[in-house]
Amino acid sequence: MSIQLLYIEDDAEIGAWVNEDLTGRGYEIIWLQNGEQAVDRASGCRLVILDVMLPGLDGFTVGQRLKKAYPDLPILMLSARTSIDDKLEGLQFADDYLTKPFHPDELAARIEVLLRRSGSYSSEPLVLKHLLVYERENRIVNHDTGEEITLTGKQFQIFTYLLRHLGQILTKEQIYEGVWGDPYLDGDKTLMVHIRYLREKLERDPASPEIIETVRGVGYRVKA
Numbered sequence: 001m002s003i004q005l006l007y008i009e010d011d012a013e014i015g016a017w018v019n020e021d022l023t024g025r026g027y028e029i030i031w032l033q034n035g036e037q038a039v040d041r042a043s044g045c046r047l048v049i050l051d052v053m054l055p056g057l058d059g060f061t062v063g064q065r066l067k068k069a070y071p072d073l074p075i076l077m078l079s080a081r082t083s084i085d086d087k088l089e090g091l092q093f094a095d096d097y098l099t100k101p102f103h104p105d106e107l108a109a110r111i112e113v114l115l116r117r118s119g120s121y122s123s124e125p126l127v128l129k130h131l132l133v134y135e136r137e138n139r140i141v142n143h144d145t146g147e148e149i150t151l152t153g154k155q156f157q158i159f160t161y162l163l164r165h166l167g168q169i170l171t172k173e174q175i176y177e178g179v180w181g182d183p184y185l186d187g188d189k190t191l192m193v194h195i196r197y198l199r200e201k202l203e204r205d206p207a208s209p210e211i212i213e214t215v216r217g218v219g220y221r222v223k224a
Helices: 012-024 060-071 086-090 104-118 153-164 172-180 190-201
Strands: 004-008 026-032 049-051 073-078 096-099 126-128 131-134 139-142 212-215 219-222
Touching: 004 012, 012 026, 012 104, 012 172, 049 060, 049 104, 060 073, 060 086, 073 104, 096 104, 153 172, 153 190, 153 219, 172 190, 172 219, 190 212
Parallel strands: 004 026, 004 049, 049 073, 073 096
Antiparallel strands: 126 131, 131 139, 212 219
């Protein structure tokens, strides 16, 4: 379920934390620091995150070339420029425009919206035991009863993070830092409490979980 994104940003510090944050959210990132190879490297990517201020070819030129080569590929422009003229120029080819500085949660939310709009998430449900997970609609249905399962925002973030690493064993540290964006403190029970509540909503028998498996001494995984 890993979704590949092309990220073009020449600022090493900004690029590093955006790359780390999005990787932590389950995306596979191709990070370029200029736009020279953008068209070639965009093949297979579901979305492009493109900074305006780049060395050599500027972001507007790179974006226009990408849109010509891949008309259906969503492009999210990033820029410290706030003038309406710059935004209008960018939106001639870009699908969204985010002004720096930005919060990583806002970037992640805009990526989700563009991916759903472009159909990058499958309209067919992911079947997990008795659950039907509709990614495009953020909806989970219990196939046994036909009832829709309502999760809190944080519960859905945790479950989505596990789904993006389907079949992989994830440590508590990986999950916590990927979802909360903060360093995990040894002994913190926050994640464990959320997992317990998740199991009460998702599992047939929370005491014998089939969906979210505990790997003793390591962490958790959702089996494919």
